[in-house]
Structure formats: C-alpha cells, structure tokens
Amino acid sequence: MNKIGVFVCHCGRNIAGTIDIDKVVEAIGKYPGVAHCEDYTYMCSDPGQNLIKSKIKEKSLDSIVVAACSHSLHELTFRKAVQESGINPYLVEIANIREQCSWTHSDQEKATEKAIKIVRSIIEKARLNQSLIPVEVPVTRKALVIGGGVAGIQAALDIADAGYKVVIVERQPSIGGHMAQISETFPTLDCSQCILTPKMVQAAQHPNIELRVYSEIEDIRGSIGNYQAKIRTKASYIDNQKCTGCGLCSTKCPIKVGSEFDEHMGNRKAIFTSFPQAVPNRPVIDSEHCTYFLKGGKCRVCQTICPTQAVDFDQTDAVIEDTFGAIIVATGYELYPRTKLLEYGGEQYADVITGLQFERLLSASGPTEGSVKRPSDGKVPMRIAFISCAGSRDPEHHMQYCSKFCCMYALKHALLYKERVPDGEAVVYTIDVRAGGKDYEEFYIRAKEEQVICLRGKPGRIIKDGDKLMVWSSDTNSGRPVRISFDMVVLALAAVSSSGSGELAQKMKIPINAQGFFSEAHPKLRPVESLVAGFYLAGCCQGPKDIPETVSQASAAASKVVAMFNQEVLYGDPMVAFVDEDLCSGCKICITTCPYNAREFDENKNIVRVNEALCQQCGCCIAACPSNAAQQKNYTDDQLLKMMEAALGGE
C-alpha cells in the first residue's frame, strides 16, 4: 500500500487567486492512499522543497504528487528534491493546476472542482508508478551547425576551440551570410567584412571544422547524442582539389546574371564566386544560366581556359551521411518580400530598394564601389527616404513583430549616406525609434546631430513623381500632411525566417512559432535550446536580432554543446516503451510502426525487444500492438485507465 504525499502550491496568486486551495487540500486529504496533504505559497522555493523533504521523513511517504505548474517548468526541481530524501525520482508526479486550470478559468467553484479531479487522476497514476533508472545514452562528440552566417561561424569556432569536431552546412557557395553583405555595422561603424572575414578564414583553417558549402540538410534522424544527418552537396562542376581559386574562369564567362550576393544591384557570371573574400574561395557553375547546360554542351570557355583543368561538367550532387551528438540551427533570416507592400509600389519602382540592396551600394566591394548611385539611371540621389517598419509591426497585413534591428540600420544608412553625399538630405520615417542597446541611443543622437531628419509617421503611399518618388506621410507631431519628393527610397523591410525553415523544422521535428521562427525551450531561462534535446538555436532563426546578440547566442549555444560533450555519458528519460514477454505474439507490427528504429526482433524467443537508448517515448508501438504487450513505463494502460476514471468520475 502506497503512502502518497500531496503538496498543493499557491504559486502566489497564480493558482490561489482562482482555486480554493483549502477546499482542494480538504478533498484530497480524504482521498484513498493519501497519507499527507498540505499547501504552501511557493512549493518550488527552498522552504517549499524542505517541507516536502521533512514530510517524507516524518510520515514515511513513498510517492509524491505536487499540484503546481507544468511538467516542463518544475518536474526536475521536485525530482531532485525527493531524490535527496531517498525516494526514486520517478515516483514524483506533477498535477498541473496552473496552466491547465487556474490560468484558463475564472469561475472559482468550477476551477476548484477541476483542480481536485486533476490531482486525483495524478494520484491514481502515482499509485502504480514504478521506480525507474535513467537510460544511458552514448554520445557522438561531433556537432553539426546548420547555417554558415556569423552565428554558425561563431558557434562552430567555439566548439572547435573546445576540442570537438564540427561540420558547418551552408546553402550558399560561401560562408559569411548577411553579415558579409553589410558595409559597416552600427553603432561603431566598423567595416563588417573586415571583422567577419578573419573569422571566416579561421573557420576554414580550423583543424576541427569541416565546411560543407553549397549544401543542404536532406534528412535528420535519431536523438540527443546520436543524430544521423543526410547532407546533400550540390554539384558545383568544379573539382575543388584541382581548382586554385585564380578566378580566370569567371572573367571569361560570357553569361551575366544578377548577383544574389549583391542583391541584384550588380551582375555575376554563370561561373562565379559570390564575392572576392568568399570562403572557400572556389567558384561554382550555375547550371540554370550556363550555356553548356542550356545549349547541350556548347561554350565550355571556362573549361578551356582553366589552367588546372578543374571544370568538370559531369559532376553530380554528393550525398553524405554522418552522426552528430548535437545540432545547432543557425539558419538566419531573409527580408520580407517587397512585392507584398503594394502601397509602396511592390516591385514596380526601380529606385525603391531594400536595406540589404543599400548595403551593397554602400559597400566598397559592392557594384558601385561604395558610391551611392540610384539603380534607374546611376545618378547620385540628393534626397533619400529611409522607411522603417516596412512589413513589421503590422499584424493586419504583414508581420506582427518588431524586427528589432531596422531602426538602427535605417539610422546608420542615413548617416553613411550623409557621409558619402554631404549635400544630400536623409529622411528616416519611423513610428518609434527603438534604440535599446549599448551605445545605440548615443548613435541615434549622433545621427540627428549629423542632420538626419527623423520624421514620426508611417508612410501610406509611394507615388511616381516624374523621375522621382513622392512619399506620402503625416508628421504625427504636428498633425500635418507631409509629401516629399525623393530620388530614392530605402525600405527597412521586416526580417523573416529564412525560406525553407519550415521544411527544416519538419525534418528535425522541432517546433517553430506562428511567425516561422524556431522556438526556444523557454523564453527566459532556456533561450538557446530547442524543445527537442540536442538541438540548439543561434541567431535570427529564433527571432530578429542584431550582430552582438547573435554572436552572444551562438557562443551560448556552443557552450551548451561543449558542456554536453564533456559528459562521460548522457542519461535519457527512462519512461521508455517495454514489452510484456508473456503477451507478445511476435507479430512485428510495432517494428514497422516505430519511427526511431528502437525495436528489434528476438528470433530465439519469438518476441520483440526495445532498444531503450533509441526509444523516444512517442507511444506509436503501444497504439499499434494488437495484444497489449507494448507498454510504456509509468504510462501503462492500467495507469491511464485509472487516471481517466478519476478525472471523469463524480464525487
């Protein structure tokens, strides 16, 4: 016979504000098998935990139910607490009467009734719980970093410096990401490439880092400690061993197309390296535009001219498989499509450009070598509008959230423009200037001192005005209509999750939020971990953030990975599936059902066995088993039925 102790938490007013705690304690105190029931303001606090420990001793309790918040918040806390009192940690259960009761209801009487039922059903589960021992999981001490922007590079360098192997998978032909495109960074205005390229080179030369550029993740399986990833490297049609990166091929290629790196502000060839400092410094052939591929083997200029015979038109995609103990997602962001902003002309005006396009115009290595010229006619614009919140903070039509770094880069753009064109007029349209960050407010003031005009008013229209663009807004400070004619308009477009994030999240089975960003395990306390063990997040894939924040998060994610790799062995949850050998008929249905290959057939006994290290506790086998032989530890059918009876039963 169990001696169950039930501890009811007030969680300040969070639970006690809605639920009549005294009534719960009274009802539960009388429930069969309950040897002790008591309430306390904050059960998770030290005194709260000590209360549980002292009652275990005093009343020789053998299993514990804590009626409080959610499992994910404090289950571990209470498991540790009872373990110190000599009780197996898996004999602790949480009855969630906060998220699942007090927070969602306002009627005290009914909420209290529900809370009692929740606690009773959990008591029924606790009654049949078994002591369990965590499953030992071996660790592959090699990390996968998805995305080779500054987040991925930083995370990889930190892990590699700690002595572990890392593979960076990058979709583009070079690592570097958006930071490589940026001219100068706020608030210090140091050259983005000058600070990034040394890190890129460092990553390429690091003995522990392997770069896989022009590559994408095809599939990921497994669990923490042992993820199997399938990585596809697209054919670049270049033999990287032979190629010296001399660049002769690109100079002679006759095909010109818009350069993705230059955001179509300039051109590249069909055989190209993204930018002069690309890492690795190896070209790729874009088969969608190359004459050889379009016209059945014609042209071959690059092949003829290459001094090392590195061009190989017969190359095919390569798929490799590898095992990783941990994965860092650092897939970054992209800009919200301009086509959706019809009031700003969609894509119809050549001189309305994006923030990243303006970065390329400002960049010394960009298509205009750093001089600001407008796309339509190459004239130097004498008046530029910088529109912030273009697609951000607009739940009705676009993105609900604030993209966070646009205020600062719009100010930076205005400032850099004033520096390039001192007679030029820069107007930054804002709703609120959000300059929260170290030295950011100072930067805002500096921009104003340099005669950047900050106009408070979100523009409603951009209208063609001869060869200029008329921006309609109001000045909300004076309440007056404003119509200013500009030579060029730069949109600070919303930052959205990189295309393909959804598919990647699906492959990895990790959650993304409604806006498409990867979800962290806890918004405050576990901001760099995903909800799935072994996955970590770095940079804008988790939400818009600027470079310092991105780098901080990348280092934090790396330290999490390193801490995990430093452990001798990992322990997994023991609530895994098991097989009742007496009931198993050896039909093998569960083997085909298991998504994790965690079940194998024992030929001698004609039964199925569970590989506990691989089992992810999904429950598929249990649902599929026709003879009830497949069960899950501490979640047996018996327990679930008893829980349901208690939850549905009346007084």
Next chain:
Amino acid sequence: MAENKKATYINIEPELRDILIEEGAGDAYKCYTCGKCASICPWFEVGTYKFPVFRFSNETLMGIIASSEDKDVLTAEIDRIYRCVGCEACVEQCPLGVRTPDILRAARRLLVEASSYPETLKSIVQKINNVGNPQGEPRERRGEWAKTVGVEIFTPAMDILYNPCCLPAYDSRAQAVARATTGLLKKAGIRFGILGEAESCCGEAIRQVGAEKTFQQVAKANIAAYIQAGVNRIVFTSPHCFTTFKNEYIELGGNFETVHITQLLADMIVSGKIKPLRPFEKKVVYHDPCTLGRQNDVYEEPRAVLGGVPGLELLEVDEFSRGLSVCCGAGSGGLWMDWHKGERIVDVRLDQLLATGAEAIAVACPYCLQMFEETLKARNSDVPVMDVAEILAQSVL
C-alpha cells in the same frame, strides 16, 4: 496691464471615454498613432485642410472628443468629426486594423444625441424618419418610376427582389440607371419585382451620421417588410444598400441572400443570358466605389462587365485603383455636406479620373454618380458619368 488668458490643460475624462467605447470606439485601444491613416486620408488631398485622423484614438482614450466648453472650439470640432466620409482607406491600410470611421461614428452618436450636428444632416435624418427617403418625397410615389417600365411589385413566386435605392426611386437621372438595370434583368429572363412603398431607405447614411435610433427603427421596419413580402434574394444598385443588408441587417435579424448588380450582370454575361453585341466605342475609366470595393471586395465583376462590352477600352487610374481608390466624397453623409470650393474630395478624384484621358467615367454607385455628374456640370465638362449597368444596357438592349 493686459490680463493673461487663463491657461487650459487637457485632462482625462474617463466617463466620456467609457461612453465612446460603449458606442463602438473600442479600436482606439489598438492604435499606436503611426499616422499612416492620415497620410492616405482623402482629406489630406484637399487644399490646406488638416485632418489628423490618427489623433482621434488618443482623444477617445482620454475622453476629450467634442467635449470643449468653448463654443468656437466645439463648432470646429463638430466640423472635423463630420469630415469623415467613411471610405475606409485608412482601415484598409492600418497596420493594426483600427476602424477609425467607427471611432468617429461613436463621437457622432453623442453629438446626434445632443442634437449638436450639422443642420443639413438633421434634415436628412428627419426626412428618412418621416417618409423613408432622404429627398423628403412622398412614400407612395416610391414605386412610381417602375410603372412606366412595366416592373411589378415583388411576389414570392419571383426569383429576386430589385432594390433600386432611394436615389433612382425619385431622382430622374438615377432613374435611368434603374431603367437600364431592369431592362437587362428582363432581357436575361429573370423574374423580379420591387417592394415599392413598403420599403424605406436602408439607413446606411444616417447610421454613419450617428443617428443610431432612427437607423434601428428604419432597419427593423425594412426587415419586417422584406420578410412579410417573402423576400429571400435581393439585388442592389447601390453598394450602400448592399453592404447594409449584407453586413448590418444580420445583427437585427434580417438574413437575406444579397448580390450587387455588377456581380449579377457579370454572371449573366458568363452564362450567356445576355450578350453585349453593340459596340461602345469609348475609353472608359472605372471608379471603384469605396463601399463596393474596399468594404465588400467586389473589384473584378464590374471590370468583367465593362471588359465584356465590345469596343470599350477600359482604363485604370494608375496607382489609385481597386483597394487604393480614392473616395468621391459622398459617403457617411458627405453627399449632403457643402464644403467650401477647394476643399472637396470629389475634385481630387475627378482630376485623377480625367487625367487618364477617359471619354466616359463608369461607376457602380448612385452616390458616386451624383457627385461626379454635378461636379462635372459645374466644371462645364462634357465627359459623361454612367453606371456600369447603363453602359452594358447600351450594348445589349
């Protein structure tokens, strides 16, 4: 020594705030005063008149709309509140979906309650209250026009009821639209009738004006009359009647199947019930009525009808068509307001329409028709304004 004027400060008036919210100004809480609404408000297009729409939200939350005890200030404020034409250009663009016309309507309700609203509008409200139409014409003559073209009173055996709006019922110019429409319906073999003197104005305009009580009375009487006559399906000439029956009568118990005439005409052409054969050799620009387009998403059907007329070259107002169309100025009581010359929205829109080089202006709303036609007459312009149905009738009948 000159005496200093006593300084006045804004304070918060929570009671007035609560009443405004009660009357439908709740969206004020959403607003972050970005000012985008004002930048596209048609009042920003006329002369030097300042109409900072975005200020109404905060003024609502502070409870300081139309609360001044200074008579001149109050008069100016009433003038400001009755500027809004309910075109919803701001609603369409607002990042937060703030329905500013509803905020202003709440303020108008208080003004109507206090009988402190423009005299012209008072007379309209009274006429609709007394005889069921804004012209003040006798109720019994409402169906008179129909007799001349052989249109009968609706019976439940008919397919659909035709609601011609008050304007065509009494106004001879607008009657031409009703005649063209009924001619097309007959040609297509549709069995239809009108309600005649049993119906009143739909009440849309007076609801926007703030006369909620009168609206409720008129609307309930209409719903009862339509139900009694056994009406299920209604086709409208005016987008204002259309939207009122479609979107507002529902909450008062009037659940009818509604269709705008341009939708029905487009269907009739597709199904081959009518065939536009006679050419209409003109460049025609189509003006999107706010109530049909922005408020009910009917953009394509009127264009499909015009596009189906042989010889007709359909023009668009570059950058200002469909959802970005500019109001004619007649909505929410604007039809009856007499603003100073140089302060009229209709001139802005007409300039845009004429700049396309159009030889005719096509509309799908009797308000737009009247606004444009009267203004063009005053300008001595000979560019005709025609309802979509009239143009189609010339090609079909």
